Amino acid sequence: MSDVDIFKVLADPTRRAMLERLASAEMTATELREGFAISQPAMSQHLAVLRGAGLISERREGRYAHYRVAPDGMAPLHEWLARYRAFWPSRIDGLKDLLREMDQ
Amino acid sequence: MSDVDIFKVLADPTRRAMLERLASAEMTATELREGFAISQPAMSQHLAVLRGAGLISERREGRYAHYRVAPDGMAPLHEWLARYRAFWPSRIDGLKDLLREMDQ
């Protein structure tokens, strides 16, 4: 199955920028491409990689492919990071506040 | 300054394994090398990369170099991940519990 390396997938700046853009809203491949100085195949390849890592999900609609950030997609990253909780930033308090905020 | 890409640094499996080993205890480069089928220069290069990313810190003692995981080293990763809190896993509750635990 997906033995993809999430770190390797996220190592590419373009893919991270794509994720950031997708985080705001669901989007078709062409819509997402706007603002990127990249060819259509390159975009398609990146999307395939992100999808392979479970970071985005695809919704087909005719000839359009709608992409969006997949919930739980970054779970592996969270799990990995959790193993280093002893070295978590002191700014962890900010994170706590954030979580408290989310409770409401 | 350090315009290094923490994702690219962590994309290498050997470097992640090194971090994991260093998380248990401070260690010299040679000690760390045990269990890795890798040359001494390769190890040295990886250590330089990890250090460059602020993920580990070095303590010199004679001809020995002691390395350990740097606190706050993964802060950039945390900050990046925080931007995707809307897509955090449902297991987020576990994280909340963890933080509550840390309060005590």
Add this chain to the structure above:
DNA sequence: GCAACACATAAGCACACACTTATGAGTTGT
């Protein structure tokens, strides 16, 4: 049916990167 469209796949290329061996720089013990 056919042209325009949206996207995926194929093939080839250039560059980045992790590795190697060889060597350098500094430290320790005899």
Add this chain to the structure above:
DNA sequence: ACAACTCATAAGTGTGTGCTTATGTGTTGC
């Protein structure tokens, strides 16, 4: 002082990866 050591740096090499152009596959509207 010299040999053994710990680690870093230099230089070269092979592989992986992100890019391109070219082409394929399926969909929509006239």
